Amino acid sequence: MTKVISSEIEPAVRQLADRFQETGWAKELRLQALEAYDVLDLPKQDEGWRNLRLKEVPLDSLIPVGGKKETPEAVCSRIDSEAAGVIVHYNSDVTEIRLNPELEAKGVILTSLQNAIAEYPEKVEKYLGKLYTYKESKFAALHYALRTGGAFLYVPKNVVIDAPFQVFTYGDIPNVGIFNHTLIVAEAFSQITVLEYSGSDLQGGTNIHSGAVEIFPQDGAKITYISLQNFDLGTYSFHPRRALLGRDSEVKWVASEFGGKIARSENTSYVDGDGANSEAVVVFFGSNEQSLDVSASMIHQGRNTTSDIVAKGVMNDKAKTIWRGLGHILPGSKGSSTYQKENSLILSENAKGDAIPGLLIEETDVAGAGHAATVGRIDEAHLFYLQSRGIPLKQAQRMIVEGFFGSVTELIPLENVRAEVQSLVDRKLGW
Template structure:
């Protein structure tokens, strides 16, 4: 039996909107072709979770025309940032960027940091070779829809030999479910450059439900270093779907720092393609689930280069009736000699009705390599609770201390103090529900 796919927009309307936004012809054709693919492709197959049963029909309306340029931060965002003279920030509100700022000293070094819609018009020669080169439209229906409907977004380019010492930040805000919300983050770190990028996904109050179908692509050239930190804390009315991909060349490195703090159903994949010899990927993920959330998080590294290294650490805490599928996948291809891939997945369940499943997977096609994994799923250790209670601490406080201790190996390893504090605050909020 074949199920007819109802697309959220007609091809002619998409073409008209792209042209009204002033997009180059190559992007208009890219969008229309991706929409055609979306009508032909299936939804992604998730490990032990049936995404086809989810309501994925609420993508919001298509924006026609360029938004008005604004340089005032939305009130709900202003309290999250400390905008100093040397800070760089992009804010997207629903379907469009509403604030863009790049520190003058970085602009003088040739750094480009702007919304992606502006970048395709002003820096098309830099954007075109990389856009959708890592997260490809032909993978499944959701990646195709994203390629057709993305909006706002971020483009960050760091030239050769440029080291950016201060983190660049973006904030993605949903407060209107009637508008489409599908930012695309594209980062290109040229040879021997270094940069830290931080983003936050947040929700305001609104009526209705919406699907966030996002993507992030990071291209790490030879000898470059990229640190990518992201926190998602969207509300229960938002279904969060995102693919994060990095392509790492010789002696390059990518560090992923991911906080999955959403209140609604979520699917994410964080994947590093270690193309170059001596390339490195380090991924740290923490997640807290509550109520009846359905969560599916995959962290993956594929080794092509010789002497490439990957490390993955995921820690998840499940409350109430939350369900989590945590996948760790290390793939070492033939020829990737001396590669080393290590991974750890741990799930802590705080309720008899909570469900957690940790799936460590090693796929090895080369002999001269190292690979290892560790995984555990279990309840709070009652002996630890009783010990703390014997020291005069209440059961509730004791459980919190055990949980914070469980997450600490990931949180404490985050080198950004602001992000550490934010994650700690979000963990406390979710555990206090």
């Protein structure tokens, strides 16, 4: 088993604490995570981590700090001048922060998480690590021990923002670990959209991304969180995203998972506030020898809460993917409903896809619950029909895949994201 002993990463952990002049609870959190990392083993390949070749993850060669400090052109070219705010996490540092001055005047805060710990400790300590704890796994402990940069977004009460915030994560130095943490607090009746881009260009090298997203919408707040992950095949990515919903609040996840050699993506809503609603729209495409583990979970505790999950995935070449969906209605969550639907399409004889939908209903008074999942190969009759009309095989496959994804991609709220997802699908198909 690949393992890093604490004596090897402890100097880096303490160096980071000194570099950021951390004291009190922030430093203690690092040191507790370091201790947990030393005693935790890699997760077993049980139901929660199946299909992931964890022993090959290069934990023994990573370094926590990279040397490049300027935002790369690959990111600069994608920054939207009309965005509400922009933050760039490049390798191990935040290299750019922009916030619309009008929003800043309204009390909106956008800064690196590290700056927020120093400048707004009372706003950060209350939330950081509450939904994703360092005790969960070896990767969680590593994340909190070596956390750098990241993003903190705070939106005051009643502030409604139409333009999206852009959060970029990008790596191009082999062996540098990316441990960014995004923390979002939206006060009552505020409304925001966050667009997260993740990518890398390692030129044949490898690195690790162990990130996290924690979102806290207060009563009546509405958050749309869109993630577009396209790491190169040298990146091993582990990225839980979680939200705790207040009364009558809404969270919509839109997750597009395309990259990484091994990638584990988790989107979870704790639908705790009465009347709260959460939705998840998920698109994933595995090719080459990728291993993708994609999940969406809705945990209901409030009364009259609702949730819905829609996901579609494609597997090609020798890729292996697993989809896990969960709708869980806890005791006391009366009048609640949860639904999910997932379809996977296999294009190659050597590709493999599994779907594990789950319902756990612990309350008798529910409005509804249901799930459906299918995994199947491309219909040869459809291919034959298109080819018989003079359409080449490759183009015929493209048409079928586009049609397959169409009902999900049309649910993506931003037109430019829909176009980019389509572009990534075309690249996966060799167009």
